[in-house]
Amino acid sequence: MAFLELHNIHKSYFLGKEEFPVLKGIDLDFELGEFVSILGESGGGKSTLMNIIGGLDRNFDGAVNVDGQALDHKKEKQLDDYRRGTIGYIYQSYNLISHLNIVDNVLMSLNMTNLNSHDKKARAVELLQQVGLDDQLKKHPNQLSVGQKQRVAIARALASNPQVIIADEPTGALDSQNTAEVLEILANIAAEGKLVITVTHSQEVANYGTRIVRLADGKIEDDTRLKPAFKTTTAQPDIQPKVLSAGASYKNAFQHLSYNFWRNSLIMLGTAIGLFAVLLFSGIGNGVNAFIQDQINSMINPNSITVMNNPTGKKLSNTAFQQQLAQFSSDPTKLLIAEQQVNRLEKVKGVDQVEAGYQLNTYTLSYQNKNQNSTGLQSWTKAFASDTVKTGHAPKNNQIIIDKSQAVALTSAKTYKQLLGKKIHVSLPWIDTQNHPVQASADLTVVGFTNGGQAGAVAATNYSTMHSLLSAAKADTRANFISVNVKDSKDVKAVATRIRALKDDGKYKYGAITVGDILDTVNQYVSIASIVLAAIAGISLIVSALMIIVTMYMSVSERTKEIGILRALGERKKDIRRLFTAESVLIGLFSAALALVFAYAASLGLNHVLYGIVKFNMVQITPGNVIFTVIAALVISFIAALLPARKASRLNPIDALSAD
Template sequence: MAFLEVKKLNKYYPIGTQKKFHALKNVDLSFEKGELVSIIGESGSGKSTLMNLFGGLDSKFDGEILVDGENIGEFTEKQMVQYHKEKIGFVFQSFNLVSHLSIIDNVTLAMTLSNVDKDTRIERAKMILDQLGLKEQYEKKPEQLSGGQKQRVAIARALVNDPDIIIADEPTGALDSETSEQVLDIIQQIAEGGKLVILVTHSERVAERSSRIVTIADGEIIDDKKSGPLKAVDKTFVLRSLDEKQTNKNLSLFSAIRMALLNMKEKLGRNVLIALGGSIGIMSIVLMLSLGKGINDYLTETMNENVNPLVIEASMTEATETSEAKKEREEKEAEESKNSEVVPGIPGGNTDSNPGSEVEFTGPPGTGSKLSFKEENIKELQEIENVKNVTEGFTSFSFTKNAIEFEDESYTYMNFGTISPDITPSNIIFGVLPETNEVLITEGLATSIKDNTADMIGEEVSVKIDTGDESLEGSYKVSGIFTPGDSAGPAGIFDSVYMTMDTFKSLSEESDKDVEANVLYLTSESEEFTQEIKSQVKELGYAGSSADILTDIFSQMLDIFTYVLTGVAGISLLVSAIMILTVLYISVVERTQEIGVIKAIGGRKKDIRRIFVSESFLIGLFSGILGVGLALVLSFVGNTFIERAFDATVLHTTPAFAIAGILVSIIISVLAGLLPASKAAKLDPVEALRRG
């Protein structure tokens, strides 16, 4: 059986929707290894079509093409890829060298697609290039070579995988006569070395160098004759076959990335601009996230600056109220509602039926709860792991009912509270912490009473306290002036009065009132347990401190603000994605020839996609790194100026933001590259080579 045999081969090209052009008509041929065959004919005779079918570039035909006993018309895509890698080597008239690759890389391209190890492919390529007289040309680019040298490189590329068949399409068409003879000598020696060499040409001079001439006209074989012994040539090229066939694998990801890098280097200026455009979006997003975190951290730090890190505040909620207490409260509220009506538009507010009555307002979040702690609640909180002790307390808030009277003058204050572990001697600017029958007042309140704040120490004042349901009043000595500094909580915002819990209980008993604790202060055994205790308090349904509540509210607002700004900044990422999409489409057009060559020498669709996706991946990676780098620089510069002006930093860039920025850049870039990569993979190799 002949090595290459064609039986009843017919090829049709569709013309419109109904008609077909009959390009090849019942072709029957057979060839053996060692033959140098010229297929000649006029333009349009069908010789290039026949070459494409032999080479597996076109697999749509009727009839049979048998290579080493196998019908390539029945090959799967995977088998056809292996056929290109192992059986066929192409030499083109226009050389079809990849311009941005060096000579050595052009020759090793086929072996790179087969994932042959670097040392093996370099050694094989150099051996062939040396035999072809190109020893000094390894690192040059194709444009630095003469026409004859380019064709020798193309021959080396065709031979590097040691194929059984070499198909040369007009191999001397772009060469002068002297160079043509040199190339034909090499081709003849390749055939004499045991390869089946098929030349497609319209040149009688080339055909005369063949051992067999097949003439084709209008798609039919009109002549097939042997031309006698080949012309004697100097053995300047001795083909050395591989000792054993290389096991052909597929293009590795690393090799695809390397090929993408080489192409990007060729268009360096354009790719730098694309990466810069994409980096602006990443930089903006990272800066917005850093700004949000920085402000949030500053707010939290400011809120907690003078707060005891071991103290956790807890208040009652309806969720933690016992059924008995809830029933008792509802009965009491029902009784009170008989003499009051709800004021529309004021949440939780109510007024007496008499016109002009005061509106009741419970105050900002965390400034007191009407719900009192019961023994069950206190015990539940005491049992939380790592809680050292629990201190009972009471707080209330009123816009008008809380007041201090001094020398027949009344001064309103808004927040009342009992001394908690949060208040320490470090918060006292004058005097000391209160003991029995003493009060502590804030600096602002003291200043409104006397110009010299310190003069309030030791003065007797009458204190009115609104407990929500009842009003209490008693006379006390001012023991100290309290300043919250930058601390959170009501004292940091409103005028406040504090006394010990024992003093407050005595006042309640003297007034024949039963006022129970509405806030508990849990002291942690260690600062490391504080956050966990806070979380457990919330899980049990209790409310946290005003500092915690206000921090959560502001944090939510800041998060929304940050995400909105980040979304706006993200629009630039969409623009960069469109840029990448456009540039890669342009790259597909520019590299049509390269794509055709890769497919001709055994590149899979997946390999083509992998190369282009690798390119988009690298653009995204470079954009992300550049964007994060710019964000870090701007954060440093911005924080330097802000720290000098306000003694604070508000741009906190974290490793998580940096990694997220790079990942987002890569993902968007890769997604943008999928369509161009898919388009490149679907290109028809015949059309790609023709257009290239």
């Protein structure tokens, strides 16, 4: 029984509506052990017949049976399996992959077998030794002679132990000595029990086989047997075909990337710059948030809740209440708190201490004919952090602490400490019980300095001093905020929620602000700014994506013949897509690594410079930023490769193989 059968094969090409028949009813049978030469002049249909036998051409009429089973050329998966497991190709132009050495060229076929890595490498080397290339293993195709290239092609065709070897003009570019050697190799392959089909226009080459099929004008003109097919019992290696693994695709992609490293390095650099900018701005945002948190926590006790009157009577979110406070500044009476409101908070679960307090928007400090206008004088409570006073101590009766910047303004940077123990004049505007403006003033002793720094000047007296100062000016002495200290820091948010929920006559009476609320609000603005800056930097990522797309399209164009070779070896469309997406993803991965190096180097430099100014690391790149950068790089590079990869996978293998 014949191993390979062709029944009534017809094939035509069309130019517009005009039909040009190429094969006109071909009927052929082939046995294993035959060395069949298909002889004919150019244009007679030899190559078309070879493509049909090899499973590359799907558009024809007729039937192909392989080992008694019909081969359905309409089913692409079946054809991929057929080429992968049954067919080995030897081309006149060798069709070796230039960026791979000769061992890797043979491994391209072996990667689609069940052999392990060690056995694949051993078989590739063994086959190359059998064809006389044992001293050329590390060379690339462009370093070989034409005869040596053809031997590599033969070794690759044999690698997966296919049953059918198709040779297209295998000696067309060889001299007489190499021709004889190649024909001897082909005869030996047939003698091992394989079917060797060679397409040639040379009678001399055809005479070397066991059978000559003469093809003319798309028909079988003659079928002559020169000698019987080889009968052999040679043991065949146990090699089974399988689909290409993802690891093999990524390895091939890496090899091509390395081969064109310097060109690809420009793409990586451009992508890395965009990723670096996004990463750096994110790190700056983290640093600014951390710096603000550090500054606020250095001045405010995290266990403290600032409670104020809620004139709206409505249940407001923290953000909404803070927005209302700005509107109440024009009418401060709405924020004044009755004594019973202060006492009521002492009964709230989790509260440790309640202190009424004053917070006045503007005030003036005077010393020896120098004035300093400032904002935010308030009474001392437990809301202040323990280390708020940098020099001196907390204020007692008729005492005040002022900010270092205020002391310097009233004296000088060298003599400001001389203000300790000295009296300064404090004056501030407020209102009386009729909501008329009054001016309160007093001479208070400076007992300490704070250092608000970038957070702003901090000045305070105690409650008794502030009450006396306002009382003497006949101003309204009701407090305008309450400082609530919570027993356990874990309960701060819960206590604030309970306070906001307190009602009187069906109306909500209190608004509560915690350190966390302040930080959340500030961090929200900083985050928005960071996102905007990162988004601006992200525009460069779009440019990088376009660069990758262009690079991948160029790669598809340059590697068209390679795509045809891989498809002829049995790779699926999926494998071709993955080859190009893998290379793009590797570009993205290396770009991310480069961006991380740039970002950490920049953060070290910036932090070194800025630490001397603010005593804080202002660039803080977190593991989350790193993970985001890597993922962003991979996603962008993968998406950028989708269209070029799709184009590559849809190329017709026959057209791809004929590309220059």
